[in-house]
């Protein structure tokens with residue numbers, strides 16, 4: 001039995017799959033909403049639609065294999081037709097906070113490589129200002145304490161992400177600092193400031209990348225350009 005939130009995730013994931021056309025190369029995001037989209041893509045493949053995906057995490061790679069979605073990589077593909085991904089926060093300008101699943105670095109690569117970025121969320125992710133969700137920042141393990149100290153000068157107290165009592169290590173071998181800024185008045189400026197800090201690999205701020213947001217609520221699914 002799916003919860004109400006899972007039903008919304010399923011609905012937006014399946015809606016996103018309607019934008020996938022024969023012959024497309026697709027960036028496959030990460031997270032529980034993306035799960036439903038990958039599952040639907042598996043059905044399209046079964047029905048004879050010819051697509052290939054590039055996954056943004058080991059977890060998504062496993063789901064693609066499980067549902068029979070053929071995979072490729074950037075040795076074979078220069079540009080993706082579409083990337084479909086979830087988000088942790090989406091503001092009114094469709095700027096994003098991502099990285100709740102620690103996959104932000106590869107997610108940003110497949111977002112930038114795509115002609116179109118479709119974001120799939122339930123309505124709880126829509127916010128007026130980014131920042132209530134602590135901003136995930138991927139950092140080099142070497143001197144992460146120093147990197148955290150530099151980030152703190154921008155107005156937050158970064159917290160090293162752990163999982164089951166161990167430091168969480170990303171698919172790229174790095175760490176995640178969760179940075180509670182509370183309210184981010186200028187996401188673009190903060191992103192640029194963070195990227196100037198040596199030790200920051202990538203931030204969870206996705207600026208001016210989104211082309212469509214698919215939002216689910218209890219009754220309906222809305223596509224916003």
Ligand SMILES: O=C(CO)[C@H](O)[C@H](O)COP(=O)(O)O
Nearest residue numbers: 031032033086099100101103
């Ligand atoms: O950025 C992400 C992973 O790094 C996810 O897209 C984000 O955390 C949303 O996940 P979910 O669909 O499970 O709510």
